[in-house]
Amino acid sequence: MDYRDYYEARDIVTEILKKDFLGPLSDDEIICDERPLDYYIVGKLYPQSSGADIALQSPTEDIGELDNEDCISLCNGRNPSSCGISFSLLPNISRIRVTVRAARYKVITIKEAQETLGFPDGTYKDNSTFWKREEISPDDFDIDIDVLQPGSRKTYTVCDKLSLNVFLHKIYPDGSKTITLSLVNENKSKESARYIEECEDAFFQPLISVTSPTLPAFRDIRRNVQINKDHEIEELEMLYSKVRSFASGHGCAVKWNTDEAGNATEIKTDFLPTFEIKQMMPSTLFEHDVLSMKYLSESSSEAVINGLNELTEKYEQWIEKQVIASKELAKEHQNAAAVNLSKCKQTLIRLKKAIKELKNPIVFRAFSLANKAMFMQRKQMLKNTGKFESDEKIKWYPFQLAFILQETYSFAKPDSEERKNVDLLWFPTGGGKTEAYLGIAAFVIFLRRLLYGDDGNGVAILMRYTLRLLSFQQFERAAALICACELIRRKEKIGGDEIGIGLWAGMDLTPNYIEKAKKILNGEKDEDSESSNPAQIKKCPWCGAEIPAQEPYYSCDIENHRMHIYCSNSSCEFKTGLPIFLIDEEIYHYKPTYIVATVDKFAQVALNESTAAIFGIGHGVRPPELIIQDELHLISGPLGTIMGLYEAAIKKLCEKDGCYPKVIASTATIRNANEQIKALYASGYTQFPPQGIDIDDSFFAQISDKSQRPARLYMGCMAIGTSPTTMMIRVMSALLYATRYLSELEYDEKVIDSFWTITGYFNTLRELGGAIVRVVDDIQDRFIYLKNNKFKNLYPLNNCKNRYDRYKELTSRESSENIGNVIQEELKIAYTKDNTTNPFDFLLASNMISVGVDVGRLGAMVVVGQPKSTAEYIQATSRVGRETPGLVITTYNQAKSRDRSHYEQFTQYHETFYKHVEATSVTPFSDRARDRALQALYVILCRYSIPELLHDSSAVNFKKDIPGLIDIRNYILNYVSWVDPGEVDNVKKELDDIENEWARKVYRKEKLKYRKTKYANYNDVLFDPDYDEGSRFRVLNTMRSVETTINVITKE
Known part of the structure; x- marks a missing residue:
């Protein structure tokens, strides 16, 4: 299959997303009647605040000691004032070259705006505000690292109120060094500042790019970290030994360019990081x-x-x-x-x-x-x-x-x-x-x-x-x-x-x-x-x-x-x-x-x-x-x-x-x-x-080539200065707009269809429920705004509707029959240019989508917040882009340290997906598990191994000296000795308790049955319902009868 049109269409979609989130729409753009700080949601450096929101812990704590007022901490607040990158230099490198770019927006008059944009008189009100972009592009900075001492900083002026800080953390015994570069907005916020002053004092689209006149210059930053590893981690390190991590971001992500040998030649900041994951495919080494x-x-x-x-x-x-x-x-x-x-x-x-x-x-x-x-x-x-x-x-x-x-x-x-x-x-x-x-x-x-x-x-x-x-x-x-x-x-x-x-x-x-x-x-x-x-x-x-x-x-x-x-x-x-x-x-x-x-x-x-x-x-x-x-x-x-x-x-x-x-x-x-x-x-x-x-x-x-199997592109977005809900609205509406724009470009309808239905993945049902309202309300309003204002000239939609709010929910709240029908029938309805079909615009899903949903036409997904586990993230996002190239946009909540960490390590994380899968825990013979089900194990083996105990009315036939019980006990204890040897004595004691209690019940009840039926109530049965926590013979009716929360009891 030829995927070239799909990749090209996906590139257009991501280009539109970047224009909407980061900007600029053009190098000399003029923003009309909207604050630049609201116009864009990423890549902003706010004036420094004196509030507590900048006092979050620096993510560079593990690299070296920092001053209390270190500028890196300014990247961690809701309205960050800095961004930066940390990287390691090889021992022989003493000089680096740093390129810095940024922009700011200044208010201009309506006349100045009219001269540039050429709009007719009366288009805007006289009190309208216009913001003109000014590019900041100073000469490159050639920095001599040798003049710095560990723990010292040197500051360079980029422009008025924007500085570049160079911080040497540590020189290692082999001569390698760890460096942090940060861009800092030196403006101070004023409580009485008008919104115009706040915007003019902010910087946008910041960029730090690092190269060196001597190559190779950069080393894997993880080489400086020594930890004890078990065999499985050693194996993963070996399997991924070709993959190197050259930098980490602070308040931003980071990317690097490499040469044929895999050495980094340039490291730079990235506010909308992307990484393309190629599919594994069955081997072509054997044909017969x-x-x-x-x-x-x-x-x-x-x-x-x-x-x-x-x-x-x-x-x-x-x-x-x-x-x-x-x-x-x-x-x-x-x-x-x-x-x-x-x-x-x-x-x-x-x-x-x-x-x-x-x-x-x-x-x-x-x-x-x-x-x-x-x-x-x-x-x-x-x-x-x-x-x-x-x-x-x-x-x-x-x-x-x-x-x-x-x-x-x-x-x-x-x-x-x-x-x-x-x-x-x-x-x-x-x-x-x-x-x-x-x-x-x-x-x-x-x-x-x-x-x-x-x-x-x-x-x-x-x-x-x-x-x-x-x-x-x-x-x-x-x-x-x-x-x-x-x-x-x-x-x-x-x-x-x-x-x-x-x-x-x-x-x-x-x-x-x-x-x-x-x-x-x-x-x-x-x-x-x-x-x-x-x-x-x-x-x-x-x-x-x-x-x-x-x-x-x-x-x-x-x-x-x-x-x-x-x-x-x-x-x-x-x-x-x-x-x-x-x-x-x-x-x-x-x-x-x-x-x-x-x-x-x-x-x-x-x-x-x-x-x-x-x-x-x-x-x-x-x-x-x-x-x-x-x-x-x-x-x-x-x-x-x-x-x-x-x-x-x-x-x-x-x-x-x-x-x-x-x-x-x-x-x-x-x-x-x-x-x-x-x-x-x-x-x-x-x-x-x-x-x-x-x-x-x-x-x-x-590993496949992207021409052999469709590759899935991941994009990360961590909006700043706004709420997670607003970020979700912005991301979904921009993606909705971009995918509808493909229909204006006369792509084949199969290409358009592959991005048409946007899958939203939510970590909780509460978040998903809130999104339903947004899909039919706020996202549609934002779509219309993009169509009639922001993208009216750059990406015009001339043949599209004003509303795309048809959604389907895929959660455990749906019946099994309905879910099956959704997957097998409704989600397979494809887009057609003649509008004879009505495919869904949105599929809003919980973690249910991560297992067994195989709909080939799904190609676009928004993951709202980093899922709780990497396995879940991999499974869920692999539901899109299975048959054609896919796009996954993950939104990160800047207030959550885990989300921020995944965003700042975006490239490293996605390049080594399976390395980060968390170990799972199964403890079948722990105290609580035995309390819930050891008796069920024992009774099952008794019923089906000893014929006179099989039938429901045969529970009364139990005797502690009945032939076969010793074999059953030995089987269970041998099994436990393999699984969890430390619990053998406890299991042995509890088996005694189970046998004694069963014998007592037989003594007290002449017609003891195993379970309640319409002919036997709980007074005449061996098993009690699971909610009877005091019973030795409580039994589960389903494996799912398991508490989702536990009480922690401290033993003296």
């Missing part, structure tokens, strides 16, 4: 027929194995090159490089073992059929969307094929060490992770049926998500694959029942019982959940035909526990019924092969004996063999902590002949994965693809 899905499904084992061997040979050659290149790394990176390359070699060994296993005819046939299923579903999806690809072009990316190949060994050899570890698929958002684990799922399905026949019935795969929205989206994708697998099963006469897929997501999405589903389909409301809707499948996942939400297409068979879904296309292979299960009752009864679930649903395992069917317990079928956990970074904090306890039970329930299920996780943003996976799954882990020695190249993934 073996990447073709059709080739893999039709070729002989010998041909396939030979092709796969060529892939591993290429990978081995790449590793050898990295080993040689690693010797050129700095000494401090050698250890991290050796560790990483060792991981690469281990991956190579795994791939070779998997290839060898393909010589087993059953394993190879499963691999071949899996590729056939993937080929069929991909070809069918292309057909449904009106696209055409030749069979040869329907292929895997090398990383997908290698990952699938690597995983096959864990199932061909279930007792292998590889089976025990969690495999983490790490690949940037939108890179093709879902396809990879769908391929693995297909392999597991066929291998299980080929090996075990009818015994291979039951649930083979559990795929879990944290959000219902994401669960349903991925369910739709997986449904097409399952349809292909079922067609192959029929044609190839493979043993076992129908290959089906179930959605296990809770009654907020679908009802739990067939009888309720029938009532809803007949027009009756479900009293338990108004949003519950059994008719979730709108289109046939195989042929794409519409499926009306009515009889006969949805048919409820209460007697046989089945809601049949029929395709409306008489030519479709599934006109007699789709292998899809949406109701809990039919999932428990038919045990579909592949279940897509929300993590919340697993809280029901403790409460509902019917869930035993999912694990094959009491049904004569094997338990699930593969657990897929997508978006692993979301399984953290309170949710991850509770999940970690339940995970101990799930792992045991899926055990078969001493073998536990294989867990595959995926994410694009994670840190501290080792500890998180250990806490969640009591397991080690391996990452695929393993990193080499450069973040831009892991063989399987490499």
